[in-house]
Amino acid sequence: MKGRRPRPLDDGDSGEIRVSGHLSWAKPIKNERDFNLFQSATITSMSISSNCTASVIKTAAESLINGNLVAFPTETVYGLGADANNKDAVSRVYTVKGRPVGHPLIVHISSTEYLDKWAREIPEYAIKLAKAFWPGPMTLILPRTNLAKDFVTGGQDNVGIRIPSHTVALELLREFESQGGLGVAAPSANRFGAVSPTSANAVKNELESYLSDSDLILDGGFCSVGVESAIIDCTRDVPVILRPGAITKSMVEIFLDTSIYSMKSININTQIKSPGLLESHYSPNASIFLSGIPGSGDGYIAISDKPTPLGVIRLASPINNDEFARILYRALRRADELGLEKVFVEPAIGDGIADAINDRLKKASYDPSL
Ligand code: TXA
Numbered sequence: 001m002k003g004r005r006p007r008p009l010d011d012g013d014s015g016e017i018r019v020s021g022h023l024s025w026a027k028p029i030k031n032e033r034d035f036n037l038f039q040s041a042t043i044t045s046m047s048i049s050s051n052c053t054a055s056v057i058k059t060a061a062e063s064l065i066n067g068n069l070v071a072f073p074t075e076t077v078y079g080l081g082a083d084a085n086n087k088d089a090v091s092r093v094y095t096v097k098g099r100p101v102g103h104p105l106i107v108h109i110s111s112t113e114y115l116d117k118w119a120r121e122i123p124e125y126a127i128k129l130a131k132a133f134w135p136g137p138m139t140l141i142l143p144r145t146n147l148a149k150d151f152v153t154g155g156q157d158n159v160g161i162r163i164p165s166h167t168v169a170l171e172l173l174r175e176f177e178s179q180g181g182l183g184v185a186a187p188s189a190n191r192f193g194a195v196s197p198t199s200a201n202a203v204k205n206e207l208e209s210y211l212s213d214s215d216l217i218l219d220g221g222f223c224s225v226g227v228e229s230a231i232i233d234c235t236r237d238v239p240v241i242l243r244p245g246a247i248t249k250s251m252v253e254i255f256l257d258t259s260i261y262s263m264k265s266i267n268i269n270t271q272i273k274s275p276g277l278l279e280s281h282y283s284p285n286a287s288i289f290l291s292g293i294p295g296s297g298d299g300y301i302a303i304s305d306k307p308t309p310l311g312v313i314r315l316a317s318p319i320n321n322d323e324f325a326r327i328l329y330r331a332l333r334r335a336d337e338l339g340l341e342k343v344f345v346e347p348a349i350g351d352g353i354a355d356a357i358n359d360r361l362k363k364a365s366y367d368p369s370l
């Protein structure tokens, strides 16, 4: 239906998508299979269960093959995709994002069949992790093959690979591969340093003025995880977590039956170059405070049992850490839409995804002048 603005599929705050526990991203969320296609200013909506759905995916895959950009949903955040073998298309990703060159991109594939094409000397523990947690919110950094060119890896000898679990992402990747593509390079679909988008509307608001008419945005509803994938360096004898995510250090340790490192505990000089993991990142325009008391007109994000101080604007009241992760970026975007100057956030307590939430909050609140 042309010209109709698609209805958000689910606001994420209803009981319907409150899922908790391990592998919650793997559970289908309500209406996840209804999705829409945005094309520049024209919006077409269609259901994935109809024939049109397959044709939307086909059009999007052809668009990638033809060197255009396609923003697509994953279970973590929306990605801005380009054919990972097309230098010009990948270079446009950097321009649209305003991202400095040399920051490596994650290559997305639909199945482990494509892993050998991009990565070599894959350690046994990485194969175990891939089998356990893919498709899902985990990126593995592995030694690259010749297919992974400098324009994707930022000149490093390794490449980041991920198989996402979102139905739309997987169908897009499968269709792209069936048309001869080998991988889709996709960073989060936001401007450099800003908050990652967790809905198609957020992508549109963020990037519309930088995308061209031939680029597309696929709408797959709100992301079910809400924070970016865990990045695990698999170029050493033991895995090292470079960016925490929904696949946690303890999940990896229990699964591999061994202790592993996180980036915090290893010497900075021995780290592989991962320039996106900067001290300041994921920042809205509003200043973020992780301590102190909000005043009248300030924004506030805290777990649901914390009361809202008088005159303070409550932006989110998650009932648990899974929901905290899922709605955090939406709440930070809301703060900017409302033009708030200050947002106070009570960090997540506990383990699991709390580590990823607090990592992003720390970066969002980083003040270089302090
Ligand atoms: O959940 C996600 O990972 C999302 C979705 C779209 O898949 N993608 C994402 O991409 O967050 P991006 O580019 O916004 O963040 C990826 C991070 C960056 O910090 C980048 O430096 C790091 O991964 N990275 C990518 N390839 C790497 C490599 N070969 N070596 C080291 N770090 C790498």
Ligand code: MG
Residues within 6 Å of the ligand: 187, 188, 196, 276
């Ligand atoms: Mg990003």
